[in-house]
Amino acid sequence: MSGENEAKRQRGSVDRISELPEFILHHILSILDTKEAGRVIVLSKRWHYAWSSIPVLDFRPLYLKEFRDRPYDYDDDTVERFVGFIDKTLERYFMRKYRITKMYLELCKVDEKLKPLVDKWIMIAVQNQIQRLEIQINDLENKYKLPEILFCAKSLNYLKCEGAALPFYETMELVSLEYLILVPETVDDDMLQRIISSCPLVEIDISYYKCLTKISLPWMKKVNGGAESSGNGTMQSNLQEYPLQKFVCRGFLGELSWPWSMNVIALRNLRKLEFNSVPIRDDIISELSYGLVVLESLVLSGCFMLECINISSNSLKRLEISSNSELMKATIDAPKLLEFLCICDVRTSLSLIRAVDHCNAQFVSSCSYSTTIWLVKLKKFLLETNFFKSLLIRFHFVLDSSEIAFKEDQLRNAGTGVPYKLRELKLHGASSRNLTESSLLAFLNGLFWCCRPDVLSISTKSQDVVAKLILSILQEKAECWKDPLKNVEVESIEYPRLPSGLSVVLIRLRLSW
Known part of the structure; x- marks a missing residue:
């Protein structure tokens, strides 16, 4: 009888989680931070094996004790051990053909000795079907150039390079690339033009206050003093139509003007447009919303020069207007709008024309104290606009x-x-x-x-x-x-x-x- 009870006890103590398929174990480990994952992998050999083949690789020094203890004063031996760990790990993935979906790589420098190793690591990632790659090289003296093999990565859909240059190569097979973050002084102008022309799904994310002085975008032209209208006739007629569908422009509050005109003909395929902390003017927003005939998503966040905007679009489905400190009035004519997020002061006057009943409109208000005046303004704002479904x-x-x-x-x-x-x-x-x-x-x-x-x-x-x-x-x-x-x-x-x-x-x- 005791043997039967022991068998039942053992059956009841089976680790059901460890019996899950490997891809589920990989997913669980990928959402844990390094310390938590380290506790999990000691539970069983199955967990340890799953950890050794996880498709998300994070090679950042912050996870090494030596770098955390001395983030700005680490010796050559520490760097050499870190490089050796990366090389050994990627060699194992290469030999066993483990898939790599995401890889984060941060290095303090890439000299002539280390460059062949980094090229090899990227080659392994490409051959193992890399989808997301983020590279950060903290070396101001030696500019590491990404190898040509990277531009053969047909599975790559996300690329962020900081401190690593994108030189011009004849090869361009980034057919799945959807997201490209441009960092100043790392982009070859000719290569950028090829990416824009060859990757119709790509979303260009650019910090304009740095990058636009180093590269040229085919749909933007700098004008004298920033006073020229964005509807410049010469520019409209000279530029072709590009396949670009997504464009994100991020600035910072130190820039006080927008000295560029934008060509709506070149951007006619644009479906997503975002300006974040960019001093863009009211008239440019009005022209872009009207002229971009397939635009579906528009985000205006922290654009402190906006005061009175008119947005008219028959294609717009999502609109976000947030943290535009000087905005006093916004008139929106978008009959297909399905989602509207508004984060603004209650003194802003909003008019939504031809709004559909099922539009998910949310207003967000922040307060550091509660007074009668604030509540009265908030209530008046809601009653006058009369289209918000939720309030945060x-x-x-x-x-x-x-x-x-x-x-x-x-x-x-x-x-x-x-x-x-x-x-x-x-x-x-x-x-x-x-x-x-x-x-x-x-x-x-x-x-x-x-x-x-x-x-x-x-x-x-x-x-x-x-x-x-x-x-x-x-x-x-x-x-x-x-x-x-x-x-x-x-x-x-x-x-x-x-x-x-x-x-x-x-x-x-x-x-x-």
């Missing part, structure tokens, strides 16, 4: 009695009409340890005076008490103005982990009024 409030203030600067009678006398009907109200942020029920109730009542959501979702740090307090208040004590809550139903409670390693609590509540 990012609160970063301390929720105690000194921060709640409004009273119920003040809001009742504001007289801005009935609360705005929302599909979902999202609260993201953190609170003080001194949080009280009375201050939080005042904050909730102020929001419910402003809007009436069908769903309330709360996202905070898992150790924060705000989510539990909100749930307690709504279930037991809430009397939200003249129409108290009839019922509160908890739809879900989750504890996801963010990429940074922090955990949060997500509570989703359905409200009946």
Whole structure:
């Protein structure tokens, strides 16, 4: 009898996770950080084997103890051990024909001695079907040139090179390339033109304040003093149509002007356009939105020169307008718009013409304190625009009695009409340890005076008490103005982990009024 019990006990203790297919084990290991993965692989030989053949290779010094202890003062022996580790690992992948889907490679320098090794590593990655490659060479003296074999990588869809040059080669077989990040002083102008012409799926991501002084893009032309209109007739007629479908331009706040005109004929195939922290003008945005006839996604983020924009497009499906500090008015005519994200001040005037009912429109507002004036402006903004389905409030203030600067009678006398009907109200942020029920109730009542959501979702740090307090208040004590809550139903409670390693609590509540 004891033998039968022992057999049952052994069957019950079988490690079912280790029996999963190898590609699932690879996926689990790839989403863990190095320290966590190191704990996992000691569980069994199966896990250790999966780790030794994982298709994601990360060769960055930050994962080595010697580099972490002395990030700016490591000796030649440490570098030599790091190089030896990379070479040994890639040789094993080459001999056993393990697939490599992603590889991150960071080196402090590539001299004449090391260059053949790096060329070999890239050759192995190409032969083992590399899809995503990120290279960073921290060497200002010796500029490493990527080998020609890389441009035969038919499986490569993502390429980021920092400190490594893209020289011109006759070979160009990057048929799957979808994303290219351009870093200053690393791009051969002729090679860039070939990539643009030969890779119709490529998304060009460029830091204009550095790169545009080093290279020339066929759809952009620098004008004297930046005063010339973007609709320059000579430029429009001289340039051909390019297959480029995605273009991302990133600047920084130190640049105060946009001295380029852009050619809509050359960009007629563009489907995605993003300007991030670029001082582009209102008239250029209007012309691009109207002239790019197949444009589906437009992102304007941190463009501090924008004041009054008119966006008219019969193809636009996704629009993001965020953190444009001087924007006072935006008129949007996009009958096919399906997704609209707006992060702006409540003083901005928004008009959405010919909007479809099923457009997922979300407004995001941040506040460091809560006052009657802020709530009145927020409510007025929602009622005047009248097309937002969800509202996200990012609160970063301390929720105690000194921060709640409004009273119920003040809001009742504001007289801005009935609360705005929302599909979902999202609260993201953190609170003080001194949080009280009375201050939080005042904050909730102020929001419910402003809007009436069908769903309330709360996202905070898992150790924060705000989510539990909100749930307690709504279930037991809430009397939200003249129409108290009839019922509160908890739809879900989750504890996801963010990429940074922090955990949060997500509570989703359905409200009946």
